[in-house]
Structure formats: C-alpha cells, structure tokens
Amino acid sequence: MLRIGHLQLDLPVVQAALSGYSDGPMRLVGRRHGVPYALQEPVLDRLVIQSGKLHRKILTLDAEDHPVGGQLMGADPGRLAEAASVMAASGFDVIDINFACPVRKVLRRGEGCALMSDPSRAAEIVRAEAIPGSENLLRLEVDLGERRTVVAGIARRYRPEDLLGKQVVIVANLKPAKLMGIRSEGMVLVAGDDEEMTLIMPEQKLKPGSPVH
Numbered sequence: 065m066l067r068i069g070h071l072q073l074d075l076p077v078v079q080a081a082l083s084g085y086s087d088g089p090m091r092l093v094g095r096r097h098g099v100p101y102a103l104q105e106p107v108l109d110r111l112v113i114q115s116g117k118l119h120r121k122i123l124t125l126d127a128e129d130h131p132v133g134g135q136l137m138g139a140d141p142g143r144l145a146e147a148a149s150v151m152a153a154s155g156f157d158v159i160d161i162n163f164a165c166p167v168r169k170v171l172r173r174g175e176g177c178a179l180m181s182d183p184s185r186a187a188e189i190v191r192a193e194a195i196p197g198s199e200n201l202l203r204l205e206v207d208l209g210e211r212r213t214v215v216a217g218i219a220r221r222y223r224p225e226d227l228l229g230k231q232v233v234i235v236a237n238l239k240p241a242k243l244m245g246i247r248s249e250g251m252v253l254v255a256g257d258d259e260e261m262t263l264i265m266p267e268q269k270l271k272p273g274s275p276v277h
C-alpha cells in the first residue's frame with residue numbers, strides 16, 4: 065500500500081508527472097488501465113493564478129480522474145501557496161511541488177531543482193531588537209520575498225538600530241529552531257571570529273530573495 069497524506073493507494077504503481085505528456089486525456093487512458101493515482105503535468109504557479117483559457121484548462125478535471133495530484137512549478141513561496149489553494153479548491157487531491165526539473169530555462173528562474181541548490185538568499189533587515197536575557201542574540205525580521213524571523217548571535221558586534229535596512233545573506237532552507245523561546249527561520253551568514261565578526265552583505269542592493277551562489 066502507498067500512503068500520501070490522507071490517501072491510501074492499493075497499488076504502488078502510479079502515473080508519474082511527465083512534462084508535456086500527463087494531461088487529462090493521457091490520465092484518463094491510464095485510469096482505464098487501472099491507474100489508482102495520477103499526477104498532472106507541471107504547471108507554472110502564475111498560470112494557475114491568472115484567469116483565462118489556460119487557467120480553465122489546467123483546473124478542469126474529469127470526474128473519473130481522482131485521486132489526482134497537481135504539480136506546481138515556481139520559486140516564490142507566497143505565489144506557490146496561492147496557486148496551491150486555487151488548485152485544492154478546484155478539486156486536486158494532492159499538491160506536489162517540482163523540486164527536480166533540471167531544464168536550463170527553469171533553473172534560470174530559480175525553479176525546479178534550483179530550489180534545492182540555492183539555500184542562501186539576499187534578505188533585507190526590516191526590524192531588529194535585543195532579546196531580554198541574552199547578551200549576544202538579536203531578533204531580526206527579514207524580508208526575503210516573504211517575512212521571516214531570524215535569531216542571530218551578533219549582538220556583541222552590532223546594535224539593532226545600525227542594522228535596519230541592511231541587506232544580509234540568509235541560509236533559508238534550514239529546519240526552524242527555537243532560541244530563547246523564539247522560532248528562528250533561517251541563519252544569517254557572518255565571517256570572522258567573535259572580535260572581528262562581520263556580517264556578509266551584498267556589495268549592492270539586490271531584490272529581496274535573490275539567490276546567492
């Protein structure tokens with residue numbers, strides 16, 4: 065048996081997502097041969113959000129075509145989330161995110177397997193404050209296309225008021241951790257030891273969320 069969330073599939077044989085192939089007609093042929101679960105070909109998150117002919121084609125599902133997964137291609141967490149809720153509301157049983165496509169034009173947009181290879185992002189500090197009871201930790205709110213809270217051990221070197229508006233580099237794909245009771249959703253990159261510590265900053269301002277290679 066194969067389990068995907070609430071789905072239980074008797075056969076561990078499914079119709080994979082195949083870019084340019086696994087559209088509605090192909091999935092229906094598979095269903096008639098006993099496919100218990102099928103994935104739609106990947107679609108760009110922005111096409112799911114925009115209304116229009118393509119949007120209707122992506123979101124129209126045949127009654128026989130369940131359970132079905134929709135595969136999204138994107139790089140912006142907010143837009144992916146919006147597209148995922150549109151797909152869920154249209155009847156997709158599973159939302160799958162493409163983390164593996166190696167095609168050059170996809171990688172250039174920071175999508176597909178670039179999501180796995182670009183853990184560091186440029187982020188702007190929009191709020192910084194001391195954490196009561198800690199000598200070295202600061203609570204930072206950063207903008208990396210989305211807002212995140214990051215707890216950073218830089219208070220011996222930097223005052224909160226000097227950090228506002230500065231751009232830093234955040235390792236953005238770490239499991240969140242609690243520090244002094246605050247959920248930290250990333251790590252700020254610094255160089256040097258305690259006395260000479262310096263934040264690593266882009267030489268010129270970048271769009272928040274830009275990948276750092």
Ligand SMILES: Cc1cc2nc3c(=O)[nH]c(=O)nc-3n(C[C@H](O)[C@H](O)[C@H](O)COP(=O)(O)O)c2cc1C
Nearest residue numbers: 079080081082083084085105106135162163164165
């Ligand atoms: C032409 C082609 C296109 C594919 N496109 C996608 C895709 O868009 N998304 C995805 O997750 N996997 C894609 N795959 C990978 C398949 O979903 C599947 O994981 C892969 O073929 C391995 O399954 P298999 O061992 O049954 O062949 C593609 C594979 C092929 C051959």
